[in-house]
Amino acid sequence: MITLTHFLVVSACIFCIGLYAVLAKRNAIMILVGIELMINAAILNFVAFGKYDKLNYGGQVFALFAIVLAAAAVAVGLALILNVYRHFKTINPEHIHELKD
């Protein structure tokens, strides 16, 4: 029997993996992948909680919109990373520091 707790534990794990990727990876595209994992963890939560919301299906609708918005944000992000690669010939955020105090 798979209960709500199982879903929550899995999504918490996915969220932590995504957060780790964001903090530890040295490649802008891997950071974007980490962000995707975090968003998908949240979407999993929404769908799992949505089972108990029989009135409006708010969770499921939220999940659909979140998928669309995440895709749009990633598309813009990839375009901007490509632009950075053209100027710097690297996408390691540690090596990109034209702007600083």
Next chain:
Amino acid sequence: MNVSISNILDQIIASIPLFKPELSLIIGFIVCIFTALFLEKRWKNSTFIACMLTLGVALYHLLAQLSTTGTGFSGMWLIDPWSIYARLVVLASTGIIAIFLQQRHPKNNGDIYAVLLATTLGIHVLSATSNWLMAFIGIEMVSIGSYVMVGYFSRNKAQSEAAMKYVLFGSVCAAVMLYGLSLVYGLTGNLDFTSAAHLKGLIDAPQAIITLGLLFVFAGIGFKLSFVPFHVWSPDVYQGAPTAITAFLSTIPKVGAIILFARLYQSWSSTAFYFSELSSWFIIIVALVTMLVGNLAALRQQDVKRMMAYSSIGHTGLLLMAVFAYQDIFSYLLFYIVAYVLMNLATFIFIDEIEQQTGSTSLSSYAGLGKKMPLLFTAFTLVAVSLIGIPPTIGFVAKLMVFTSTFSIFQSSGGTGSLLLLIVGALTSVISLFFYFKIPLYAFLRGNDNPIPSVVNRKQVSVMLFIAYLLTILVILFGIFPNWLMEMVS
């Protein structure tokens, strides 16, 4: 409760009149894409004209909504004085930004107007809803549009770097906020943060999860408002982006986000339970740290745009203080928003005008320019005086209102938090004197050792400069007669 499809459809059709300004923005967005694709080559500026027409039509429909209230789309869309006046401010300043873009980037600018309109639509959504789904859609629309605008004109390394930092930091904050929202949704089963079911769910929930959920949600709003500790993107992005885009980023998205935050705070701080206490302490601590960090870091900046980034972080702290202080009356918060938008738009137009003539935004390049451009620097100094909050300017009146009402909260309930806010607010206003006055100091009192890099003497009257002088006059006028603005918004 099974509502039939026809009932839902009836309700949607009945709500459409409330949505007219946004509908015209949507139509204008599509029209702008088409004119940028097909007409721009034949008629220059056709997209700009389409954009301005759209803003005009949206303004017309919005003015028709004045002094009406109501809700539409099953309570997802709120029409009340907050949303109407906030959207008025947003539309007017978007018009100024569109002219700014048209003046500064006359070539290859077709799509930027479409993106500008889409971003404006996102801010409208933010300022007219109390539903988490709409709020998240609004935040993401504003964010994605802003990423595109920062990266759109990227010619050099600094601009592309600013765009990448912005998109990575922004997406992480949005993802964290989404996870927080999923927790809040799970605890309450309701997405409207003013509803009774939502508050009841928060009251019953365990403290650990609620702390996590609330802090995660505040992270997403904090990114848009750029309060500490989510402010680290703003100096880099403000410095790296073209000045017209910086003027946009520093003013308009903050209007929507602060209105959303004010609604949220008003609803969440209304009970006597754990989460209300948590959100009021959160807002006090964040306001304190934001004011301190913003103003102290601005002291040692050598680039004007970077300095303005920290200054707007400091003003965000004061805006949070205003949200904390005015829980029932909305007009004071709106007054501060109007003051902030006027001052920041004028400042960035001046910075851009000087950048056009000298090719630099560093403070030391202003040395001795006061004699070359006396009128510009006099107006710039007046706006700086207003940013500090010295009479007779709008900045003074706005700050005075925030302080008096925080003081009355302190007198009535006597919390340590409001006392600390008062002390730190006054202290940081004094600190801000030192960095804002660097501008007239360099311009009028410092001589320039190097010959001034050939000031281009353009004959034609600059439209932007005209608008900036107009904004400066408004800054002084509303400072002397604040009643005019107060009567308008109340």
